[in-house]
Amino acid sequence: MKAINVGLLGIGTVGGGTFTVLKRNEEEITRRAGRPIRITAVADKNLELARKVAGTGPRITDDAFSVVADPEIDIVVELIGGYGIAKELVLKAIENGKHVVTANKALLAVHGNEIFAAAQKKGVMVAFEAAVAGGIPIIKALREGLSANRIQWLAGIINGTTNFILSEMRDKGLPFADVLKEAQALGYAEADPTFDIEGIDAAHKATIMSAIAFGVPMQFSAAHVEGITALDSVDITYAEQLGYRIKLLGISRMRPEGIELRVHPTLIPAKRLIANVEGAMNAVVVHGDAVGATLYYGKGAGAEPTASAVIADLVDVTRLHTADPEHRVPHLAFQPDQVRDLKVLPIEEVITSYYLRMRVEDKPGVLADITRILADSGISIEAMIQKEAPEGSSQTDIIMLTHETVEKNANAAIAKIEALPVVQGRITRLRMENLQ
Amino acid sequence: MKAINVGLLGIGTVGGGTFTVLKRNEEEITRRAGRPIRITAVADKNLELARKVAGTGPRITDDAFSVVADPEIDIVVELIGGYGIAKELVLKAIENGKHVVTANKALLAVHGNEIFAAAQKKGVMVAFEAAVAGGIPIIKALREGLSANRIQWLAGIINGTTNFILSEMRDKGLPFADVLKEAQALGYAEADPTFDIEGIDAAHKATIMSAIAFGVPMQFSAAHVEGITALDSVDITYAEQLGYRIKLLGISRMRPEGIELRVHPTLIPAKRLIANVEGAMNAVVVHGDAVGATLYYGKGAGAEPTASAVIADLVDVTRLHTADPEHRVPHLAFQPDQVRDLKVLPIEEVITSYYLRMRVEDKPGVLADITRILADSGISIEAMIQKEAPEGSSQTDIIMLTHETVEKNANAAIAKIEALPVVQGRITRLRMENLQ
Numbered sequence: 001m002k003a004i005n006v007g008l009l010g011i012g013t014v015g016g017g018t019f020t021v022l023k024r025n026e027e028e029i030t031r032r033a034g035r036p037i038r039i040t041a042v043a044d045k046n047l048e049l050a051r052k053v054a055g056t057g058p059r060i061t062d063d064a065f066s067v068v069a070d071p072e073i074d075i076v077v078e079l080i081g082g083y084g085i086a087k088e089l090v091l092k093a094i095e096n097g098k099h100v101v102t103a104n105k106a107l108l109a110v111h112g113n114e115i116f117a118a119a120q121k122k123g124v125m126v127a128f129e130a131a132v133a134g135g136i137p138i139i140k141a142l143r144e145g146l147s148a149n150r151i152q153w154l155a156g157i158i159n160g161t162t163n164f165i166l167s168e169m170r171d172k173g174l175p176f177a178d179v180l181k182e183a184q185a186l187g188y189a190e191a192d193p194t195f196d197i198e199g200i201d202a203a204h205k206a207t208i209m210s211a212i213a214f215g216v217p218m219q220f221s222a223a224h225v226e227g228i229t230a231l232d233s234v235d236i237t238y239a240e241q242l243g244y245r246i247k248l249l250g251i252s253r254m255r256p257e258g259i260e261l262r263v264h265p266t267l268i269p270a271k272r273l274i275a276n277v278e279g280a281m282n283a284v285v286v287h288g289d290a291v292g293a294t295l296y297y298g299k300g301a302g303a304e305p306t307a308s309a310v311i312a313d314l315v316d317v318t319r320l321h322t323a324d325p326e327h328r329v330p331h332l333a334f335q336p337d338q339v340r341d342l343k344v345l346p347i348e349e350v351i352t353s354y355y356l357r358m359r360v361e362d363k364p365g366v367l368a369d370i371t372r373i374l375a376d377s378g379i380s381i382e383a384m385i386q387k388e389a390p391e392g393s394s395q396t397d398i399i400m401l402t403h404e405t406v407e408k409n410a411n412a413a414i415a416k417i418e419a420l421p422v423v424q425g426r427i428t429r430l431r432m433e434n435l436q
Numbered sequence: 437m438k439a440i441n442v443g444l445l446g447i448g449t450v451g452g453g454t455f456t457v458l459k460r461n462e463e464e465i466t467r468r469a470g471r472p473i474r475i476t477a478v479a480d481k482n483l484e485l486a487r488k489v490a491g492t493g494p495r496i497t498d499d500a501f502s503v504v505a506d507p508e509i510d511i512v513v514e515l516i517g518g519y520g521i522a523k524e525l526v527l528k529a530i531e532n533g534k535h536v537v538t539a540n541k542a543l544l545a546v547h548g549n550e551i552f553a554a555a556q557k558k559g560v561m562v563a564f565e566a567a568v569a570g571g572i573p574i575i576k577a578l579r580e581g582l583s584a585n586r587i588q589w590l591a592g593i594i595n596g597t598t599n600f601i602l603s604e605m606r607d608k609g610l611p612f613a614d615v616l617k618e619a620q621a622l623g624y625a626e627a628d629p630t631f632d633i634e635g636i637d638a639a640h641k642a643t644i645m646s647a648i649a650f651g652v653p654m655q656f657s658a659a660h661v662e663g664i665t666a667l668d669s670v671d672i673t674y675a676e677q678l679g680y681r682i683k684l685l686g687i688s689r690m691r692p693e694g695i696e697l698r699v700h701p702t703l704i705p706a707k708r709l710i711a712n713v714e715g716a717m718n719a720v721v722v723h724g725d726a727v728g729a730t731l732y733y734g735k736g737a738g739a740e741p742t743a744s745a746v747i748a749d750l751v752d753v754t755r756l757h758t759a760d761p762e763h764r765v766p767h768l769a770f771q772p773d774q775v776r777d778l779k780v781l782p783i784e785e786v787i788t789s790y791y792l793r794m795r796v797e798d799k800p801g802v803l804a805d806i807t808r809i810l811a812d813s814g815i816s817i818e819a820m821i822q823k824e825a826p827e828g829s830s831q832t833d834i835i836m837l838t839h840e841t842v843e844k845n846a847n848a849a850i851a852k853i854e855a856l857p858v859v860q861g862r863i864t865r866l867r868m869e870n871l872q
Binding site for chain 2: 017021022024025028029031032033034129134135136137140141144145146147148149150215273276277283288289290291292293294295296297298299304305307308309310311312314315316319320322323324326327328329330333334335338
């Protein structure tokens with residue numbers, strides 16, 4: 001059968017991996033896809049690198065627009081990243097009737113609604129397995145594998161850099177800044193790590209998963225995003241003593257009144273499988289009403305794991321590229337006219353449990369005052385540690401775990417506690433999820 | 437769009453679950469599938485039960501053949517189980533041009549080659565996500581999600597009953613027979629638990645995964661199958677002390693000379709995620725050359741988790757039922773003319789590590805004799821425990837973990853050690869996998 005011609009935009013890490021894997025596993029992939037899949041054009045600003053990686057087979061150019069306009073190309077793989085030129089190229093490819101495979105989570109989370117509408121109109125596919133959790137086929141699981149379910153919530157470790165840093169902070173008891181430097185030296189964190197450590201990358205991925213899990217538009221700008229830069233390793237230690245681990249989770253939950261969509265450091269019970277996902281690995285828990293909790297685990301980044309997802313999409317698109325659009329899985333899992341306009345709730349409306357750490361005067365009645373405020377706010381306490389005051393100090397730490405409450409209610413109670421004269425400074429507050 | 441009409445054969449646990457979930461999530465499923473999916477005929481020997489579960493909507497009959505012959509039916513869901521009448525009905529449905537969705541692992545592992553050939557010839561789909569690991573979309577991950585990879589091995593906890601029993605034996609230190617009784621009382625084990633505890637059910641599932649992972653025919657009769665009935669809880673304890681857990685794994689590995697396909701109790705490092713899968717839960721690790729190790733976890737049985745998989749298949753088949761067969765995923769992941777005739781290797785050719793427990797005379801030179809035999813066979817020792825002889829006894833236990841070797845080599849060494857006059861009785865031997 002006629003080969004499928006692929007145009008590759010961007011020959012960096014993932015582009016190189018895609019090249020390598022397509023070549024190494026050519027026979028295996030053709031046995032599955034039923035026809036050869038060939039990269040016949042490569043565009044990169046760095047022509048030398050492109051020639052080095054792609055060899056003499058494909059046409060090599062520094063003009064990406066010539067690839068998306070090339071009538072010989074069936075599928076465009078966009079691996080440039082970012083919202084700028086990548087958006088233009090993807091929209092142009094769609095306009096030219098090309099199918100698109102992309103690993104660009106930022107682009108989809110921010111401009112996905114526009115891109116999928118254009119693809120829908122033109123009758124082409126935009127596939128994006130590589131955009132979330134690298135080689136783990138989580139998009140396929142959400143869009144197809146769990147299609148019987150009313151998905152209730154999902155929670156994922158979807159940024160390897162921050163999970164590596166948190167694992168190291170816990171293992172070695174080191175502060176964030178030291179571990180970040182180590183991660184940069186090892187290549188687990190970039191020179192400018194902002195997107196990772198501030199939670200933005202995880203929020204892009206959570207936004208995409210939220211849309212296809214619940215049948216709602218991409219709503220990245222409404223996501224609540226907190227990174228791990230302010231995390232104190234003392235809280236990792238206290239959490240451990242209480243039977244919890246702290247992970248940076250991307251969480252999305254469907255509630256009748258709206259969607260929760262948030263990224264923040266989260267305490268989770270240490271006995272959950274996902275609490276034991278260490279280093280740069282990724283994992284996502286998806287809870288459906290029929291299936292219960294399912295978990296998907298693997299490498300979330302890197303040349304070949306991400307290439308694995310890019311090529312799986314190429315095989316899917318190859319199989320369906322001449323099929324009637326009704327035979328294809330809808331881009332966002334739900335039929336385009338069935339996407340629901342359910343809004344992301346403000347963070348004050350989120351329902352969760354809390355870890356609270358506060359410094360107090362070590363004298364009688366303090367605990368009674370604090371627990372009274374919580375009780376008056378309808379917040380019950382699940383566990384508590386009160387440290388003995390160190391020799392010669394009149395101050396001590398109290399750590400509390402609460403049961404679930406609405407965040408605005410927790411905020412109000414925390415403000416009241418902070419206003420007590422016996423409480424010193426601000427209360428450290430972390431969110432906690434049971435994930436059951 | 438026109439509704440899809442489904443004929444359901446067998447309204448037991450999974451049939452009832454399928455009914456319930458299809459009804460409860462009708463809106464959500466239709467929003468995804470683009471058209472309603474309706475059960476319009478139900479066949480069961482127990483008409484009363486069928487009427488109770490299915491209500492007055494669908495046609496209810498005790499003649500399953502009338503359903504597979506019904507011109508109104510688009511898809512037949514076979515939930516009868518076993519190889520007898522189920523095989524006849526599935527083949528008849530295919531002959532009548534119906535697509536088939538089945539949860540019947542025994543049928544597919546034993547007669548799959550014949551069934552898929554018939555379906556191929558007739559141009560219909562036979563979907564079987566529910567046949568392996570219940571609601572976990574592992575078939576979809578293997579057939580589609582990892583299609584870029586040369587899959588190297590897979591290993592799964594794919595029988596909830598035995599995993600529940602092993603978890604309880606470890607937690608409570610109880611012998612197999614006691615825990616089996618408890619599992620039966622709790623409904624985790626059937627009155628006749630043979631298929632589960634002897635590893636046959638796991639072997640059916642491993643056979644199916646092996647075929648779609650490696651592009652080989654179903655070869656159930658060549659699988660090596662050991663259950664957990666002979667497992668002594670003392671070995672669970674010793675394994676624990678050495679940093680390992682014992683799980684009943686279904687393992688399949690691709691080697692240039694053939695396929696390993698085996699089910700047996702297996703020591704795995706306690707720090708692996710899959711070692712921490714407890715109770716009746718299922719999990720499968722799949723290792724591909726590009727993606728590395730990925731893991732899929734969830735409920736492997738039960739009415740609604742299994743219905744989740746059945747209905748996901750119904751959505752897939754609905755989407756593609758009028759599509760050209762070339763647009764569909766091949767039944768066994770590889771194009772039908774691309775299935776390779778690679779044979780399952782005899783167990784003697786398997787390469788693995790071993791846990792050995794032996795009772796010996798507690799006197800000088802014994803350990804030297806044993807380690808000499810292993811060294812002469814080229815088997816190196818990774819770890820060892822030698823227990824102190826109990827007060828008043830002249831005998832003690834030695835526990836050894838070996839590095840990898842070919843099983844026939846291990847067998848020969850074990851026979852030589854057993855022949856030593858200082859070694860009492862038979863050596864307990866368990867296989868061990870690193871799963872990295």
